């Protein structure tokens with residue numbers, strides 16, 4: 001080691017919240033040579049991480065062990081913030097009562113930062129939230145708890161997470177990262193941090209533009225999914241194959257982006273995040289964000305539509321939904337990951353049960369599946385179950401499913417993803 005190398009202190013970052021967003025960020029930073037403190041309030045999670053165990057799909061246990069070897073440590077002790085050059089907040093932003101934003105975790109994390117921050121630190125919020133959170137909520141809490149001033153004594157910026165869980169193509173490194181600070185110096189400090197492990201950090205003019213850009217991205221998907229969902233419904237009535245329509249339209253090399261219908265929207269970004277924007281628009285300006293509200297109405301209707309279609313298919317076999325055995329295939333919100341958050345499969349199962357159907361499920365990624373009504377029985381023998389039940393509903397097309405095999409054995413099969421061959425019926 002050269003003299004220069006030995007005298008340069010290792011830069012350290014505290015990442016608050018070690019979930020789907022914070023943990024991959026911790027991996028990227030530690031691999032880039034940062035000393036990483038993974039701060040979380042969940043003791044069992046911190047213990048598991050320090051024991052080399054991962055709790056998210058995108059990171060294996062081996063990768064957690066590699067992180068620990070490189071200088072990562074999970075902790076519940078907020079004192080690690082005092083000696084950190086950078087602090088990044090990746091805490092949850094769920095919906096509260098009546099669909100309003102719940103900033104409880106963001107406020108709690110901001111207080112923790114304020115009580116422990118040193119002068120010169122760069123603080124970045126990554127949680128998805130409504131415009132004005134960084135400079136209107138986070139900044140005030142940190143300033144009042146620390147006595148320091150943003151823009152003078154510490155840098156403050158917003159940088160939305162764009163993680164695509166399960167993606168083999170896009171990760172932290174090759175996904176451009178927006179950074180908008182409370183002033184230019186804060187933006188540049190954020191860009192410098194991410195520049196260590198992101199190919200293309202993008203400076204934004206301010207925190208509110210960066211916050212709103214994230215919400216535009218999510219709302220764009222929400223609205224376009226709703227568009228094809230609504231078209232799927234009337235195309236079925238008109239006896240037009242929506243999947244063929246989409247295949248045709250997708251050949252246009254410009255001005256069209258392919259979205260596909262489905263049983264509803266799941267995960268965090270689509271069902272929840274656009275509410276942050278519509279709620280704030282209504283609160284501040286007094287009028288609705290009509291696109292979001294319409295998209296919500298259409299996307300939320302899809303589980304009902306799936307159940308109606310199953311009932312119609314069974315009817316053709318002279319069977320009622322009441323008493324029929326229905327096998328749901330794939331209950332996660334996205335293919336090939338284990339994440340069940342906000343999965344529309346829950347609504348489909350609830351609605352089927354409410355109509356008297358006997359519901360079972362199969363999912364190679366999910367061992368137990370609990371609804372409010374209780375656990376749903378898991379089928380171990382897929383082949384036998386497909387032959388036994390009255391109807392099979394493909395909700396998530398995990399790549400391990402041999403769909404031609406399943407479609408040829410099922411009495412009735414509804415394919416909500418447009419990937420199974422005949423005789424399966426598509427949405």
Ligand SMILES: NC(=O)c1ccc[n+]([C@@H]2O[C@H](COP(=O)([O-])OP(=O)(O)OC[C@H]3O[C@@H](n4cnc5c(N)ncnc54)[C@H](O)[C@@H]3O)[C@@H](O)[C@H]2O)c1
Pocket residue numbers: 016017018019020021022039040041042045090091092093105106108109112126127128129161162163164165268269
């Ligand atoms: N998961 C995604 O695909 C995704 C994508 C883009 C953006 N986001 C956004 O990123 C943010 C984080 O989401 P996530 O999916 O990583 O959540 P998560 O639930 O997976 O993880 C959040 C972690 O934060 C911890 N936590 C909560 N309050 C805390 C506090 N006060 N101090 C320390 N730790 C605390 C929790 O224990 C949990 O481990 C959300 O705003 C979300 O909208 C998520």
